[in-house]
Amino acid sequence: MTALGRIVCVTIVAEALLERRLVEDLARCGAQGWTAMVGHGHGPGHHGVSGFEGGNVRIETLVGHETADRIWAILERDYFPNYAVTAWAYDANVARVARYGDARADG
Numbered sequence: 001m002t003a004l005g006r007i008v009c010v011t012i013v014a015e016a017l018l019e020r021r022l023v024e025d026l027a028r029c030g031a032q033g034w035t036a037m038v039g040h041g042h043g044p045g046h047h048g049v050s051g052f053e054g055g056n057v058r059i060e061t062l063v064g065h066e067t068a069d070r071i072w073a074i075l076e077r078d079y080f081p082n083y084a085v086t087a088w089a090y091d092a093n094v095a096r097v098a099r100y101g102d103a104r105a106d107g
Contacts, residue, residue, distance in 0.1 A: 005097020008068035014085040029070040034061040
């Protein structure tokens with residue numbers, strides 16, 4: 001079995017018009033890749049974005065802890081105060097951990 005390493009999965013849900021800016025910020029923070037998906041839903045602020053306005057995007061990236069901290073700092077500074085953005089992060093175990101920059105192997 002391939003050894004697993006510990007990383008952070010950061011998930012961001014935002015207005016679709018922010019996708020390009022968000023992924024550029026992820027790259028600047030050190031993320032080496034991400035997955036973006038179209039989404040829709042309803043949040044605790046009772047705000048929904050209509051299809052006319054572009055809907056929502058859900059972006060996930062797997063990064064090391066230092067990169068996750070840099071991403072979170074940008075979200076807190078530039079996005080949370082100004083946009084309908086929510087985000088969460090959790091530890092994940094992945095194979096081929098060396099692909100994720102500052103991630104670390106367990107053990």
